[in-house]
Amino acid sequence: MTSDAASESGPRRSRTAASRRPLRRMTARGRDEVHRVASPLELFFDLCFVVAIAQAGVQLVHAVAEAHAAEGILNYAMVFFAIWWAWMNFTWFASAYDNDDVLYRVVTLVQIAGVLVLAAGVSRAFEDHEFLAVWLGYLIMRLALTAQWLRVARSTGGGERRMALRYAGGVLVCQIGWLGLLLLPESGRPWLFLVMALAEMCVPPFAEKDFSTSWHPHHISERYGLFTIIVLGETIAAATVAVKSGVDENDALGELLPIASGGLLIIFAAWWIYFVVPIHGHLSSSRKAFLWGYGHYVIFASAAAIGAGLEVAVEQAIGEAHISTLSASAAVTLPTALFLLTVWVLHARHYKVGVAQQLVLPTTALAVILCTLLGDWAVLAAGIVSALAVFVGVTLTARTVAQEEAAGAPAT
Template sequence: MKSWLQPPRLRIGEENEGEHRNATWLEHFYDLVYVVAVSQLAHNLSENVSLTGFLGFVVLFLPIWWAWIGTTLYANRFDSDEIAHRLLMGVQMLAIAALAVNVPHGLGESSDGFALAYAAARTILVIKYLWAGWHISQARGLTTHYARGFAIAASLWLISAFVPMPWRFVLWGIGLAIDFATPLTATRLQTGLMPHLQHLPERFGLFTIFVLGEAIIAVVSGVAEQDWGDQSAIAAAFGFGIAFSLWWVYFQNISGSALRTARASGRIQVFNVWLYGHLPLVIGLAATGVGVEHVILSEAESALPDAERWLLCGSVALCFLSLGILHRTGVIRYCKLRTKHRLGTVAALLALAIAGTNLLPVTVIAIVSIVCATQVLLDLYQSSSALA
């Protein structure tokens, strides 16, 4: 039988360099609550397709994404499969489930519950870091720094639950700023404790996959909610094409090379770009699914409303902007040409959002899908030319 209190162990460093690591079954199970949370966020945005709706979507997305990041980075460095760790993960899952439950009115009547749930999830993470630091002396500086920063942020979220709006949201902002700044102010402490080169890209890839899944759900839901016809079938096919192209462009270029470079050179900034650079990407992917669904559900013979057109074009543009930055900084395959391709796509999509006022829904989604597919073809052409 597994020990209840088997101490955490360091899963990174030279002695673990050759260890083959994949996400554990517990991590896969843990991700399920985030699938639900992202789905709730997407539903929220779907109910209010507007600038304020999108901003509210982002505000609630940030703490949910950061909660996943916190647990993922802890597991990357200190994962242990003992019973106490499993139980703490289970309690964290309950906290994230509570976050998801409170998402529909997370900026209104349920904002206190949302704050309490986030504070609970982060408090458990603080306990984990203190426990790891107690047993792993070489990581104690980093774990203490993380525990201190995350504890202060969690305290602000806890206090915010008992503070009236809008001051509640002011405390949220300060708390998130401290959360996000804590790893950035630990550069020296992280230098000798770089993440595992195989495990982390896989975890980020898995999160990207289930966020992309929202686009697939959107295609199915959009078609299921209306009579099957030529227009809806064509729009659905183009919607799937958008998701498929985004998957291709990201996963064709992802690797652990940036982390290897960061470890070899001691440039922790590369890792930080990896970490924070994925945020606009996953926000864009989640919002893209909502945009696709609304296009499919729009009146086929009428011009696509401005809000829906901007949501689809803007979300996909945000994805490619993020990909362009990740290319340019070497987080994914370093390539100046592909950076230009991605940024050119951003310009084309924004032009469509601005100038596509009188276009039918199927026309808009067709253009977006073709623009995305063009990125795949350009990558394939460049790769084949390099091999020639």
């Protein structure tokens, strides 16, 4: 080995050895890292959230099917916020500070345990308005997150250290505030939820007022996309189980086939519309990223609610739900329209050219809502409308690309 080769291999060996240390300083990762993708631990973390999402969906189905839609939607909004916010806190932290050492992995697994405790308490929260298990699960997750931020503070200095301490303090103060769910009378809990949800969402802008974390745009967009796939997958699973039960127990294939077909078209269209453009290029500033990230509460909640709505439609079709056909149809069409409209606001409108392209998704959302009036065929009609939106969007985009290429082509 030459002296030059030896001098190059020395630093390489030292860097490799440093990356294998069980404990490492928790310093920021570079925002310009190439090939930054989700880690196996992050994927495992996401999959464990499916349990909580499924529990929230099941309880929403029961509430709507028993004609308690208003109460069910309120409880669903509160519980889903807890699920989404815990996931989002970890996701953005990991994008900036995932050093993948032993302690980081252990603390993340503790957070997963908190998710499972929260999931175990979802049914009590819906049925008995008992939030102790949900609060305890959240406490486990938030204490683990606070420990991560304190590690950042210990490993850094200056503005970054102050930012990390603000995060740690804000998380703890908000967790204390959530005690109100256990102490206040039932009538005051929705108001407490509103106040605490706003307080939680104020923590990141406050913490990063003079120092921004080095989250990775491509990594963040991939993480959100993967979670969208997981939520849509849970929607398919829930709807499939409902249809299977209806066919096995009631021999109602004819009544359920339009619902199953329309639901599948809706979910396929939802996937296509969400992933039609690479969104990471839009996340060019913290302000845009905050608004985009917060807006996904509606995307995730509505995507999961589509599955719950399909279950409600199945139960109504086989006579097990105590609601009208109109209400059952609305349980599918309203979250579908909300999903389409929110994806347009957060994603699609930034990449559309001309009025025709901009109007596709808002018009589709309106048409899906009108499908509610079609009775037993409402879900199938909504699925066809959603699929047509994909077709029209692809056609308009192809036409625009062809015109641009023609305009830029050299004269012959």
